[in-house]
Amino acid sequence: MNIIILGPQGSGKGTQAKMLAEKFGLEYFEMGKILRDVAKENTHLGKLIHETINIKGLLVDNDTFREVFFKKLSETPEEKGILFEGVPRNEYQLEFFKEDSTEMNRKIDATIVINLPEKESIERLSKRRVCKENEHVLIIGKDIKGENEKCPKCGSEIHQRIDDTPARIKTRLGIYEKNTKPVIDYFRQKGILVEIDGRPSIEEVHQSILNKLKKLNE
Ligand SMILES: [Zn+2]
Incomplete structure (x- = not known):
């Protein structure tokens, strides 16, 4: 089983992702963390990523992202399912996940989107x-x-x-909205999109994810 989990910052997707990965025995694939780990390495790539994400506070460019993503993917055993968190977050990354992508070679069973109003995201993140x-x-x-x-x-x-910080959060929420829309539309059209209200408690959100995943498999 391979699952994608998306949501704006502060939606609690990280917490939910960990709970799901544990429940289903999936490899937890969190791009933010993976990139931050590479940023600590004393390599050309590590330094480049460090400067981009830690100093400038920006997202890494597509080529860098691709390099890190497929390196990490190649280190994960093929028989092990993956829980992808925060990826694909735009049309470029979506290409990796399409069925004709020979690089990926994994079928996505469900894409979960945790929705949260902007005001609440900012409040939580600050x-x-x-x-x-x-x-x-x-x-x-x-x-x-x-x-x-x-x-x-x-x-x-x-x-x-x-x-x-609030200014950065606002910018990133705007980018998230705009960039993930085609991603969400794609998986909706495939019939594997699971939309979740992120406002209730962690346990309630977890339960509603499990219920909707079950329904998807029926
Ligand atoms: Zn600590």
């Missing part, structure tokens, strides 16, 4: 921090009280990602 060592996601008011605490899970320093 409270999000991550720890420096392990990227544990911490929400102010829930996991930590304020900015100056250490990570309760590992004790390392916490910070706000450069792309989690």
Whole structure:
């Protein structure tokens, strides 16, 4: 089984993706994390990605993305299903996932989209921090009280990602809307799109994903 999960920033897609990957024994393929890991490497590619995402706060270009994506894909055993998070996020990346794509060679069984109103995305994301060592996601008011605490899970320093400031969030939400529309339309037309309301609690959203996946298989 191969599943794609999409959604705007702050929709909770990361949390849902982890829960699903665990439940179905899928390889968790998170492009954001994969790119951040490569950005730590002392290679030409690593430095390029570091500069793009950590310093400029931009998305990597298509060629770079493609290189990292297929390298990671080639490292995943063919018999193991994959849960793709945040990819394909535009028409260029969608080409990798189409059935005639010889590079991919995997059939997508379902594409889940978690919807969340913009106002709520911004509200959620401005409270999000991550720890420096392990990227544990911490929400102010829930996991930590304020900015100056250490990570309760590992004790390392916490910070706000450069792309989690309100201005950046707005820009990225706009890009998300525009770029993922053709992706969503494509999977809807294939009859494998699962649309989910991201506003309820984590457990409720998880349950509604499971219910809709089950229906899709009937
Ligand atoms: Zn931590």
